[in-house]
Amino acid sequence: MAVPPDVGDEVDVLLRAGPFHAALRAAVERSGLTLERLRDRLDRRGIHVSLSTLSYWRLGRSRPERADSLRAVQAIETILGLPRHSLEALLGPPRPRGRWASKQQQTRDYGRMLEPAQSLAEIVQALVGPSDGDLRLWSQDDAATVDEHGVLRTIHTRQVLRAVAGHPDRYLAVYCADAGTPPDALGVEAVRDCRLGRVRRHPGAPVIAVELLFDQSLRAGQTHLLEYRFTIAENGARSHDYRRAFRYPVGTYVASVQFTEPRLPVRCYALAQPGVDATQVHGDELALTPGRVLHLTAKDVRPGVLGMGWDWS
Incomplete structure (x- = not known):
């Protein structure tokens, strides 16, 4: 032919x-x-x-x-x-069937946990499919870096996911940058044992969502370890915190932020929002190590938000 x-x-x-x-x-x-x-x-x-x-x-x-x-x-x-x-x-996620109405509600709830809430919900809802609830986080490690201008530049994530139902073959990762960051300043990389699927950026807000595709579908009870990285260009806004929203429970969570001299925070503290409708609260003060690293650990995390905040002066 x-x-x-x-x-x-x-x-x-x-x-x-x-x-x-x-x-x-x-x-x-x-x-x-x-x-x-x-x-x-x-x-x-x-x-x-x-x-x-x-x-x-x-x-x-x-x-x-x-x-x-x-x-x-x-x-x-x-x-x-x-x-x-x-x-x-x-292909994207499978078409809506059955329990899709309840999953749409979960997506809207997720959008209320981080700002900009409406923009986040719009982007997430465009990618979430009926199989989204078939995965749970066994453990997660977020390692972020902040440059000498106070801009959060990278978030490297290492996750162990566990299939609880169905045959999941992808994971939805989302990042919301600080207000004032241009939407086109956000990027994403698949680092290990995953591939980029569809990537969506909000046209008017610093929100990005990406499908991370596995090499094969998981059976119920099977685990999968993957790594990915979000990046923010130099024209990003100055950061005052790093927060992670959880839609589902996670067994173990570790977060760290490494700062770059000469700009170092003068005070650091834990942040938490235990549920969709709860108020975000400041927790205990956290110590910055001699290596300029701030970290937080948590076990048996429930849906909500955990993170760390800091003051520059």
Whole structure:
């Protein structure tokens, strides 16, 4: 089959921007395979997908959602010579079903725990799917850095996640920067054992959300360790605290902030908001170590907010 000279460029563009069905159609056309031959190659890998299903995916009349369908998408990426997760990342979370109404309420509640609340809720709700509640945090470690201008520049997170139901294959990570930070100053990196899926930035607020895709779906009871990093450009606003909001319980939480001389805080303290409707309170004063590191530890954390604040003068 003759392939038009501009098809390759079209595939590259669609793999970055989507939608899924258009990217799949263009990639199949570029390969020169018919749907029948693509189905046969999947069969040889032990993955059975009907010809009508492949046609529906290509036309956008349906999309892969179940675990076996997602395995088929991963195999199609290999067969068509596409980058790993390039098609899968265009799918997003499964379509709403069943308990979705209660999950929407959880999303709105999450938006009330951090500012800017409405902007946060808008971005999170665009990415949260019905499988969101199938994961729980076993442990989490946040390591943040603050530069010599007082701007929080990086947050490196290491998490152990545990599947409690379903077959989760992604995690939603969110960061809200300090007020006054330009929305385009926020970035995100997948560091270890995850890949970036969809990334959403609010157009008018410093809020970013990202899907972190796993290499395979998790079984109930299975754990997964991953690392990712949020970054803030030099034009970010001066920071006065670092807070983490938890939608679900977490077994162990450790947070640290490393400051850069000559700008060091004169006073540091714990912050807590034990629940969606609770008031944020200042806790005990915290010591800054000789290495210019502030840290906080907590065990059996309930939904709410934990963090650390500091005064510059």
